Amino acid sequence: MASEAHGAEEGGLVFHPMDQFIIKPLFGGDTIHWYTPTNATLWMALAVVAVVAMMVFGTRRRAVIPSRSQSIGELAYGFIYKMVEDVAGKDAVKFFPYIMTLFMFIVFANFLGLIPMSFTTTSHFAVTVVLALLVFLTVTIVGFVKNGAGFLGLFWVSSAPLALRPILAVIELISYFVRPVSHSIRLAGNVMAGHAVIKVFAGFAAIAVVSPVSVVAITAMYGLEVLVAFIQAYVFTILTCVYLKDALHPSH
Amino acid sequence: MATTTTDAASHAADAASAPGMPQLDFTNWGNQIFWLLITLVVIYFVLSRIALPRIAAVLAERQGTITNDIAAAEELKAKAVEAEEAYNQALADARVEAQRIIAEAKAEIQAELDDATAKADAEISAKAAESEKAIAEIRAGALESIQEVADATANEVVAALGGKADADAVTKAVADRMKG
């Protein structure tokens, strides 16, 4: 444990659960310019490699009777396609590649982040905020392009009593603009919290007496994190579909 | 925790400037956003240009194959049903034919039998008539013989009793008796 470097702490347990999220330049140096390849860049690139491996190389034989790798690709395709169709409606199918891109990136970033010593790109608000803002902008633009001013009907709850409608409109407006916040922080928060908790348990492993407990706890948390990695990607995608449905069919 | 050890040096360097959470260090947001956008664009083009059309094509092809196979199976099933019907039809036809042949054969046999019976009857009646005639002749012969014998016997009996028999009267009396 690098207690000397952190001069403030003295003796006892040393926890640095957040150190795993530090962004470092990949090829030495201290300053991070906007173009500097960092460890975040490396793991994003690995996510791209993984997506290409699964969706392009896995399906390269185009067999009618699929091989194992091809059926995984087809499973992912069918899973997201059905979700888009069921949740967002049949006319949302033209956004399917976009939603598939989001899902594949998040799910692979999450799973690659679970490899020990790796870096989890989706634990950074910079990444998830951009993903959520892209969805927010897409949904807003699509809503106005498809429905014109009628999209504002989303905020005007016509089923409520007339006196309540302005108040509800304010609430709906706030909840609309809060969407990207919860959308992004849900993903980053879940991933970051899980990884930080694992690191805290790892810190306890320094005490010989509790180290077996700590190892068991790390294993259990790791299992939970594998689940969370998928569920959060799923939730992000399905919320994107829900927002898209609002944009395409704004009437409540 | 090995990462912590290696991280420590750089962390010590930027610990003064960075807040406690690396996520809230806004100085490297530009860098992450830049690389993230590149990543997303690359994934989007790989998926929308190569992977998704390919998988869609494979799925459509499989659906087509399955539909074709089902259609072929339906056709074969229909053929099988047809064949069964034809078989049943043939069976029924054969049965009817067999019935007809049996009836025909029966009728023929009956006719032949009737013919033979009639012929036999005729033969039998002819023979019977012949036999009756022969019997009648024989009977007539026998009656004549009996009358002669009776005549002679009566003549003898009369002669034996000492009378002189009138042959004609005896004959007449015998004939009367025989009739009676």
Place this chain on the structure above:
Amino acid sequence: MEGQLAHIGAGLAAIGSGAAAIGVGNVAGNYLAGALRNPSAAASQTATLFIGIAFAEALGIFSFLVALLLMFAV
């Protein structure tokens, strides 16, 4: 002193995460109860389940965010 107060505030804000956990538990529990009553309809409602969980969780996320801000940004 002010920093310590911020830490206390962060801890109080973290209670909100527990409240969100109650909400998520409610959603999942009621889903399970409904699914046991009518298992044939359960599969079609998993998407709704996750959407409900996500919305219930959103408010816990805000308390988490407040805690983070108090811990690191104030």
